[in-house]
Amino acid sequence: MSIRRDPLDPYDRQLxxxxxxxxxxxxxxxxxxxxxxxxxxxxxxRFEHGSRVPGFRDATDLTKDPSGVPDPAxxxxxxxxxxxxxxxxxxxxxxxxxxxxxxxxxxxxHGWCSPEAxxxxxxxxxxxxxxxxxxxxxxxxxxxxxxxxKTVYVCTNISCSLRGGDELLASLKGELGDDPDVxxxxxxxxxxxxxxxxxSIDGTYVGPVAADEIPVLADQxxxxxxxxxxxxxxxxxxxxxxxxxDDVVRASTDTGTLGPVALGPDRPQDxxxxxxxxxxx
Amino acid sequence: xxxxxxxxxxxxxxxxxxxxxxxxxxxxxAEQALAMARDSIITALKDSGLRGRGGAGFPTGLxxxxxxxxxxxxxxxxxxxxxEPGTFKDRELxxxxxxxxxxxxxxxxxxxxxxxxxxxxxxxxxxxxxxLEAAIAEAKEAGLLGPNxxxxxxxxxxxxxxxxxxxxCGEETGLLDALEGRRGNPRxxxxxxxxxxxxxxxxxxxxxxxxTAITYILKVGAEAYSAMxxxxxxxxxxxSVSGNVxxxxxxxxxxxxxxxDIIYGLAGGIxxxxxxxxxxxxxxxxxxxxxxxxxxxxxxxxxAGAGTMLGSxxxxxxxxxxxxxxxxxxxxxFYKHESCGKCTxxxxxxxxxxxxxxxxxxxxxxxxxxxxxxxxxDQIQGNCLCVLGDAMAMPVSSMVRKFRPQFEAHIESARIAxxxxxxxxxxxxxxxxxxIGAL
Ligand SMILES: Cc1cc2nc3c(=O)[nH]c(=O)nc-3n(C[C@H](O)[C@H](O)[C@H](O)COP(=O)(O)O)c2cc1C
Ligand code: SF4
Ligand code: FES
Numbered sequence: 001m002s003i004r005r006d007p008l009d010p011y012d013r014q015l016x017x018x019x020x021x022x023x024x025x026x027x028x029x030x031x032x033x034x035x036x037x038x039x040x041x042x043x044x045x046r047f048e049h050g051s052r053v054p055g056f057r058d059a060t061d062l063t064k065d066p067s068g069v070p071d072p073a074x075x076x077x078x079x080x081x082x083x084x085x086x087x088x089x090x091x092x093x094x095x096x097x098x099x100x101x102x103x104x105x106x107x108x109x110h111g112w113c114s115p116e117a118x119x120x121x122x123x124x125x126x127x128x129x130x131x132x133x134x135x136x137x138x139x140x141x142x143x144x145x146x147x148x149x150k151t152v153y154v155c156t157n158i159s160c161s162l163r164g165g166d167e168l169l170a171s172l173k174g175e176l177g178d179d180p181d182v183x184x185x186x187x188x189x190x191x192x193x194x195x196x197x198x199x200s201i202d203g204t205y206v207g208p209v210a211a212d213e214i215p216v217l218a219d220q221x222x223x224x225x226x227x228x229x230x231x232x233x234x235x236x237x238x239x240x241x242x243x244x245x246d247d248v249v250r251a252s253t254d255t256g257t258l259g260p261v262a263l264g265p266d267r268p269q270d271x272x273x274x275x276x277x278x279x280x281x
Numbered sequence: 282x283x284x285x286x287x288x289x290x291x292x293x294x295x296x297x298x299x300x301x302x303x304x305x306x307x308x309x310x311a312e313q314a315l316a317m318a319r320d321s322i323i324t325a326l327k328d329s330g331l332r333g334r335g336g337a338g339f340p341t342g343l344x345x346x347x348x349x350x351x352x353x354x355x356x357x358x359x360x361x362x363x364x365e366p367g368t369f370k371d372r373e374l375x376x377x378x379x380x381x382x383x384x385x386x387x388x389x390x391x392x393x394x395x396x397x398x399x400x401x402x403x404x405x406x407x408x409x410x411x412x413l414e415a416a417i418a419e420a421k422e423a424g425l426l427g428p429n430x431x432x433x434x435x436x437x438x439x440x441x442x443x444x445x446x447x448x449x450c451g452e453e454t455g456l457l458d459a460l461e462g463r464r465g466n467p468r469x470x471x472x473x474x475x476x477x478x479x480x481x482x483x484x485x486x487x488x489x490x491x492x493t494a495i496t497y498i499l500k501v502g503a504e505a506y507s508a509m510x511x512x513x514x515x516x517x518x519x520x521s522v523s524g525n526v527x528x529x530x531x532x533x534x535x536x537x538x539x540x541x542d543i544i545y546g547l548a549g550g551i552x553x554x555x556x557x558x559x560x561x562x563x564x565x566x567x568x569x570x571x572x573x574x575x576x577x578x579x580x581x582x583x584x585a586g587a588g589t590m591l592g593s594x595x596x597x598x599x600x601x602x603x604x605x606x607x608x609x610x611x612x613x614x615f616y617k618h619e620s621c622g623k624c625t626x627x628x629x630x631x632x633x634x635x636x637x638x639x640x641x642x643x644x645x646x647x648x649x650x651x652x653x654x655x656x657x658x659d660q661i662q663g664n665c666l667c668v669l670g671d672a673m674a675m676p677v678s679s680m681v682r683k684f685r686p687q688f689e690a691h692i693e694s695a696r697i698a699x700x701x702x703x704x705x706x707x708x709x710x711x712x713x714x715x716x717i718g719a720l
Contacts, residue, residue, distance in 0.1 A: 091440045093354070093397065093480055099462030100445050104404070138464040138621075140446030141404045153405070157366045158565055158611050159523040159597050188448065188615055189366035189565075190405050193523035193597070194530040203407030234408055238373060239522075239530020240547070243288035 067130065070123040077120045081109055085124045095125065099135050103142055112143040140187070147183035152176070152221060153200040156186040159193035168197040168209055175218035182221060192233055205233035284509065286497040286517050287490070288533040291377045297412050299419040302380040308425060310499040314388040315433045322392040326495065328503035330515035335360055335451075335488030336564070336593050338581050341495075347475035348393040348483045356484040357390040357398035358460065358474075359492055362444060362451035364403055365564040366615060367595030370519035371489035373531045375402070375409045378493075379416035385492040387430060387437060388499065393485050396436045400489075401456050404445045414441050448619035452667045453486045454478075455621065466623045467667035490519055510536035514580035518591075522548040524598040525555070534579065541575040544598055555600040559680070563592020565612050566672035568679035588679070605684040606691050609677055610638045616673035627670030630661040634677055641688060644695025651681055651688055 084105045088098035102125060106117040113136045115129070122129045136142040154169040169186045176182045190205065192198050198207025201221055206228045209217060213228060220227045229235075238244070295301040302308070314322055327342030348355060359382065363371045374382060382400075390398050402410045417439055420426045430437050442460055449455045450465040457479050459465035478484025494516065498506045507515040514536040520543065523529045527549030534543065540562065544550070551557060557572040562579070568589040570577065577587045584591045599608055617631040637654050640646040658674035658681075665671065681688060 094461065096462040097442070097460055100404075100459065101443060104443065104445060135462070135464055138447060139404075139444070142445050156611075157615060158561075158599075158608060159367055159529075161607075161611055162524045162597075162599055162603060187405075187446075188618065189364065189368075191363050191369045191372050191403065193367055193369055193521065193595075196523060196529070200405060203405075205408070234376065237292050238288060238377070239528055240285075240288055240532040243285050243533060244290050244292050 067128060069126050069128055070119050072123055075119055075123040077123055078109065081105060081120060082124050085121060089125065096127065098125065099127070099132065100139065100142075103132060103136060107142060111149050112146050114146070143183070148179065148181045150182045150221060150224070151200075151202055152182060152184040153187035153190060154184065155188070155190045155192070155196070155198055155200075157189035157193075159189070160196040160198060163196040163208070164211075165197040167211075168199065168214070171211070171214045172199065172218060175215060176221060179222060194239060195231070195233055195236065198233075201227040206231045207233070284517060284535045285533050286501065287374065287378075287381070287493055287519060288531070291373070296378050297376070297380070297416060299380060299416070299423060302378070307380055308384055308431075310496050311384045311387040311425070312431055314499060315391055315431055315435060319392050319394065322388060322499075325498065325503040326392070329498045329506040330513070331491065331494055331498060331506070332514065332581060333488060334490035334494070334518065334594065336365065336566070338591060341487065341491055344475060344487075345389065345393050345485055347473070348395075348485055349476070350394070352394075354397070354480070354482045355393060355395040356479040356482055357386060357393065357395040358456065358479060358484055358486045359386060359398070359400040359489055360451060360453065360456060360486060361400050361402040361406070361489045362448075362456060363406075363489070363593075364448040364451050364619075365566060365593045365595060366612075367521060367523055367561060367564045367597040368593040369521045369523075370531050370594060372406060372409055374489055374493055374519070375406070375413050379413045380420065381496050382413075382489055382493045383416060383420050383425070383439065385495040386439065387425065388495050389485060389487065389492055390437050391430075391435055393483075395485060396438065398437060398439045399460060399479075400439070400441045401450070401460055402441055402443055403450075404443045407443075410441055410443050417441065447621075448615075449621045449667070449669060452669065455667065456486070457484065464621075466621050467669075469666060511578065511580050513582050514591075518579075518594050520579070520594040520596060522596045522598070524560075524596075525552045525600040525603075526550065526598050527552055536580040537578050537583075539576050539578055540570070540596075543579060543596060544575065548596075548598075551598065551600045553600075555602060558599045558601045558603055559605065559608070559684070560599070561595070561597040561676065563590050564595040565597065565615065565676060566590075566668075567592045568675045569683065571683060604691065605680055605687050606638070606642050609680045610635070610642050612680075613638050613673055613677050616669060620669060624665045624670065626661045626664045627666075627673075630657050630670060631673050633657055634673065638677070641692055642695070644692065644699045646692050648689050648692055650692075651685060654678070654681055 085098065085102040088101045089095035092098060102121045103113055106121045107113050110117040118129045118132045118136065122132055136144050152172065154165065154172060156165045156169055173184055176184050190198065190200055192205050192207060195205065195207030197209055198205060199209060204227055209231070217228055293301060323342055323345050326345060327340070331341045332338045333341055361371050361375060363369070386398055400413065402413065417426065425431060426437055426439050428436050444450050444459060447465050449467065450459040452467050453474055454468035454470060455465040457474060458468065460479060474484040474486050476483060478486065509516050516536065517533050518536050519531055519533050521531050522543065526544060529548065532547045540560070544557070544560065557575065559569040559571055561567050561569055562584055570587060570589055574587055577583055581591050613631065613635040617635045620627050620631045622628045634654055634657055637646065637650050641650060655678055658678035661670040661674040
């Protein structure tokens with residue numbers, strides 16, 4: 001090994017190898033955080049300009065005119081969606097208040113807040129798509145990218161992680177991760193820490209999910225059947241055993257002792273708690 | 282039992298329907314209130330000593346008295362966003378006894394003269410929102426809501442507004458913006474919502490539990506209610522106990538019970554009979570307490586005296602198998618995710634605190650980083666538009682202060698573990714020299 005200098009420019013020097021180069025071994029990492037092998041294969045989402053976060057260049061196409069309120073004659077809106085949004089708008093003194101429910105309705109129809117969905121909402125509400133896109137960006141439950149239709153939120157906040165919420169998310173993802181129909185994600189506290197670790201399957205809260213129930217739950221999610229009926233939150237009694245006096249069955253600390261909740265007068269309450277059923281049972 | 286008001290027979294089958302609620306004397310208080318003078322209801326609220334159950338603990342009667350008098354569009358908004366980690370009491374009330382909330386709202390709306398009301402419920406509570414919507418539809422049909430409430434010529438309209446998943450929409454002004462159809466960024470206060478709230482009109486904004494309690498205050502009388510609990514923290518409170526306890530769930534207690542009675546009595550103690558490492562007395566936003574503080578009475582002022590707060594009444598207990606570092610990382614990441622980004626100290630502070638804590642977790646930090654965290658948290662407090670920034674700074678800095686030896690021990694052990702892992706890796710590899718020495 002020697003240093004070769006350019007005679008005309010002594011500062012321009014070059015290190016020259018002599019003899020056989022030593023075989024290259026694996027690269028050493030001096031960073032303590034050696035990346036997980038499985039993560040290395042994962043593709044990082046890149047936006048147009050190479051960054052990992054969308055920049056304003058993605059949001060605006062400078063060659064286009066700013067999009068105004070869509071022309072009702074040019075945007076076909078499904079009649080049902082229009083009726084639903086107009087119903088929401090009629091509830092508020094200022095119709096713009098209906099933005100979130102309207103976007104949620106469009107998302108139910110389209111699967112996500114696609115440009116088309118946003119345009120339809122904008123058309124009915126007489127707002128610009130830009131305004132609605134900004135609203136979509138703020139809220140966790142409004143999806144700005146295409147996702148599966150079945151929504152599974154697994155809570156990974158403090159109380160749940162103390163009881164295995166992170167593990168539940170990892171194993172459910174392992175079971176369902178490759179299913180394009182399922183949108184599974186970790187979520188902040190879902191307000192059901194008493195049934196930790198828990199998950200919300202299309203709005204139905206279930207928990208505590210034991211490790212051996214995870215394959216069953218995954219199957220129920222895939223087939224769209226009622227998730228873990230015995231462990232649904234709506235069937236759970238209040239933990240405060242002293243709250244219920246004698247005319248009601250004493251609260252037990254077990255789950256699954258309540259009948260399904262009847263939603264309003266037109267849907268009769270078809271089941272009462274098992275203990276209160278008369279001798280006919 | 283006598284000290285149960287809100288939760289009394291809450292599991293009665295069908296209580297979410299009007300018939301069952303009426304059968305147990307429901308809506309009698311609304312009828313009685315509509316026959317009273319508006320001032321006397323507010324006076325009763327003041328006398329009862331009821332303090333806001335949503336987190337801030339502001340006296341409810343006083344708040345209601347700030348609403349200007351006179352004929353104008355006034356609004357009543359119920360905060361059912363309930364996103365504070367560890368809190369799930371409003372969920373139980375809405376799901377099982379929605380009519381008592383509606384009754385409380387009728388009374389509150391009449392007291393301040395509001396004729397439009399909204400219940401802002403978090404979008405994740407889909408089943409609860411459906412139950413509530415069904416209950417409101419029933420009440421409208423029965424003439425309990427609408428242009429002529431109970432035939433007394435009072436108008437009250439009520440709608441459920443579902444959110445879409447943002448913790449910051451629980452903050453009152455953020456909630457109002459979300460309700461107006463915008464991004465839920467909090468507003469500068471003053472003006473407070475009581476003067477300029479929803480659509481710039483005077484707005485009374487209260488938590489679900491606060492509004493439900495109003496019904497029961499009229500039922501038992503302000504004096505009897507204020508006799509419950511302790512001085513300055515009167516009445517009963519719903520508490521949500523979660524974490525490593527044997528019987529997690531909602532309990533109704535009289536304020537002033539000790540933390541030990543709650544955790545070891547009601548909640549049955551710690552799983553596998555471990556020791557308490559730390560507990561959050563009022564949701565993840567409250568500074569943590571340790572097992573030495575278990576005998577603190579659970580009421581607003583005693584907890585404030587212990588350097589923490591009652592907050593939303595959510596007790597999260599972590600046992601000694603957990604690492605305080607992991608809990609701090611979870612806490613900080615939540616606030617980082619939920620910060621709305623309007624103010625720099627909160628947006629950057631939560632993000633950097635999380636990064637620093639993650640560095641501690643992975644063993645790349647030095648003990649100096651703990652001082653940096655402390656100073657970042659110090660600078661967030663009091664410098665933001667809303668208290669979300671403080672809500673991260675307070676618990677995180679309390680953990681760093683109270684558990685500094687544990688943090689330092691973790692930094693050291695994680696560093697050594699990293700070093701040894703690296704050395705072991707190097708031993709396995711063929712010696713490779715790089716740079717000039719390689720040749
Ligand atoms: C970041 C933040 C989040 C909040 N989240 C909630 C919430 O989820 N539910 C709630 O009732 N109050 C919440 N609050 C408190 C409200 O701002 C407000 O104080 C409360 O709803 C007032 O009602 P009260 O007087 O009945 O307590 C939150 C406050 C802050 C700063
Ligand atoms: S403190 Fe945080 S959450 Fe609150 S307004 Fe400022 S940036 Fe938004
Ligand atoms: S922490 Fe998981 S539901 Fe609250």
